[in-house]
Amino acid sequence: MAKKDNKISMPQTGAGLVRYFDEESLGPKLSPEHIIIGTIVLAIFCFVLRYSA
16 A cells, blocks of 8 residues: 655746745835725816816
């Protein structure tokens, strides 16, 4: 009878892809809320410019 090995080996995932969330970037760090607020402000600014003339 064959010996049972309790260790289960799973296949490796990622295939050598870079894990970007582990790397530190030097760019500006903005939260999603800042992006949404900036987009809304820019949209309002564009509407004001378009319809004010």
